Amino acid sequence: xxxxxxxxxxxxxxxxxxxxxxxxxxxxxxxxxxxxxxxxxxxxxxxxxxxxxxxxxxxxxxxxxxxxxxxxxxxxxxxxxxxxxxxxxxxxxxxxxxxxxxxxxxxxxxxxxxxxxxxxxxxxxxxxxxxxxxxxxxxxxxxxxxxxxxxxxxxxxxxxxxxxxxxxxxxxxxxxxxxxxxxxxxxxxxxxxxxxxxxxxxxxxxxxxxxxxxxxxxxxxxxxxxxxxxxxxxxxxx
Amino acid sequence: xxxxxxxxxxxxxxxxxxxxxxxxxxxxxxxxxxxxxxxxxxxxxxxxxxxxxxxxxxxxxxxxxxxxxxxxxxxxxxxxxxxxxxxxxxxxxxxxxxxxxxxxxxxxxxxxxxxxxxxxx
Numbered sequence: 001x002x003x004x005x006x007x008x009x010x011x012x013x014x015x016x017x018x019x020x021x022x023x024x025x026x027x028x029x030x031x032x033x034x035x036x037x038x039x040x041x042x043x044x045x046x047x048x049x050x051x052x053x054x055x056x057x058x059x060x061x062x063x064x065x066x067x068x069x070x071x072x073x074x075x076x077x078x079x080x081x082x083x084x085x086x087x088x089x090x091x092x093x094x095x096x097x098x099x100x101x102x103x104x105x106x107x108x109x110x111x112x113x114x115x116x117x118x119x120x121x122x123x124x125x126x127x128x129x130x131x132x133x134x135x136x137x138x139x140x141x142x143x144x145x146x147x148x149x150x151x152x153x154x155x156x157x158x159x160x161x162x163x164x165x166x167x168x169x170x171x172x173x174x175x176x177x178x179x180x181x182x183x184x185x186x187x188x189x190x191x192x193x194x195x196x197x198x199x200x201x202x203x204x205x206x207x208x209x210x211x212x213x214x215x216x217x218x219x220x221x222x223x224x225x226x227x228x229x230x231x232x233x234x235x236x237x238x
Numbered sequence: 239x240x241x242x243x244x245x246x247x248x249x250x251x252x253x254x255x256x257x258x259x260x261x262x263x264x265x266x267x268x269x270x271x272x273x274x275x276x277x278x279x280x281x282x283x284x285x286x287x288x289x290x291x292x293x294x295x296x297x298x299x300x301x302x303x304x305x306x307x308x309x310x311x312x313x314x315x316x317x318x319x320x321x322x323x324x325x326x327x328x329x330x331x332x333x334x335x336x337x338x339x340x341x342x343x344x345x346x347x348x349x350x351x352x353x354x355x356x357x358x359x
Binding site: 032033039 | 254318319321324338339342343
């Protein structure tokens, strides 16, 4: 009897990605029903009492928290496994495209302190995710009642070994002792109630920078803002 | 009012989406798989197809191509519980991508927006 044909060997990364995409879909499917039905219930039961309204709201909030959690995990797996296609790209172009998704107040509150000709070696789509996260972070942790103030500086590192980019804000900041912990998955320095988020954004941003052959560090002071320094390898001119 | 075909195997979600669209005056046709989607729809031409990705035993990209052949004026919104960027990787040529988790009100907004946009062909 001939042996049964064996399954062709699979690329382990592709196999994991397929499995993970299926998991994300199957997790989101029942959650979709919870969120959709609670949205419809809220519309169709306008006269329910305050307690019931509160229960419904909490149910929706819990559903949205799960949505964000699985969304962040999905981003983490997708974005941190990719190296993309790095090519010389103008830093200004990356920022223009990233800031286009933000409110006008954020665009106006962002200062660019670098020559317009500054170029970095990056996969544009992935590097936009890094700046989106850093700007998001500055907006989320701004001081109450103040407009976001963000400075983006860039310069060539000594010896021409790479480009250093500093993204700093004038927000609530953080204690310097958490400068490493801030990049760990699911770490939150402030309460979940006040500041929403799964706690994966900076982890993803740092990993993308590392996948570009660079590194990213954080510095901060409570009440005086935070800054993130990116070191990216230089563009090799042919 | 526009004709909309919903291809979706999940009865609850199909009913919710169909109900929301009918409430807004759309003529809605429902299919749970490829056989129903490709059945004779009394000569009706679709303006819009809402296509789920994960339907058991259905190759969705092939189904989309076949439906577009039958309804050349129609736009297609892929409508799935996969996040939209994953949807785009799976079926790159749809007119739009909808994350079912956004709910019925958001679906109506996207349907109107796609129907208003100029036809790509």
